[in-house]
Amino acid sequence: xxxxxxxxxHGWLDPGIEAFMWxxxxxxxxxxxxxxxxKRLEQRNFPVQADSIExxxxxxxxxxxxxxxxxxxxxxxxxxxxxxIYIFGNAMQGNHSIxxxxxxxxxxxxxxxxxxxxNAAAIVLYDRKVKDVS
Numbered sequence: 001x002x003x004x005x006x007x008x009x010h011g012w013l014d015p016g017i018e019a020f021m022w023x024x025x026x027x028x029x030x031x032x033x034x035x036x037x038x039k040r041l042e043q044r045n046f047p048v049q050a051d052s053i054e055x056x057x058x059x060x061x062x063x064x065x066x067x068x069x070x071x072x073x074x075x076x077x078x079x080x081x082x083x084x085i086y087i088f089g090n091a092m093q094g095n096h097s098i099x100x101x102x103x104x105x106x107x108x109x110x111x112x113x114x115x116x117x118x119n120a121a122a123i124v125l126y127d128r129k130v131k132d133v134s
Contacts, residue, residue: 001032001033001062001083002030002032002083002084003032003033003034003035003060003084003085003086004086004088005053005056005060005085005086005087005088006034006035006036006037006087006089006117006121007036007037007038007053007088008036008037008038009116012116015041016041019036019041019046019047021118022036022047022118023046023047025118025121026125029125029128029129031125033060034048035048035049035060036049036050037050037051037053037056038050038051038052053087057087060085061083062081062083062085063084063085063103064085064087064103065080065081065084065087065103065104065105066087066102066104066105067088067089067104067105067107067117067120067124068104068105068106069106069109069113069114070106070112072104072105072106073103073104073106074106074108075106075107075108075123075124075127076108076127078105080128080131080133081133086121086124086125088117088120089114089117105124107124
């Protein structure tokens, strides 16, 4: 089972457009569940929404994997769990405060920096596919 948990990109994208972008990406990679925090869209089936990132993680099943720039294991050597909860921050807020003693992974780039979660998710999901995790 693959679950994505993320924060909305407040102020950067219209939430309806952001939801559509995530829906397209997660459908392409057969993601089972997508949960966003905090609640921003009324009367929508996608994504599931929670009041906090902690609540979103509690709604998911699997091993939490926090994506944090420059910290944790490099994605290229990371062994994805079969049932994974990939947890992303957003361009303004990361996962440092809630990821202590949890699996942390980073995407090696020339500069360790945050970028939009949907970009990081595309890289992570592609890496999972290439490594044929099933």
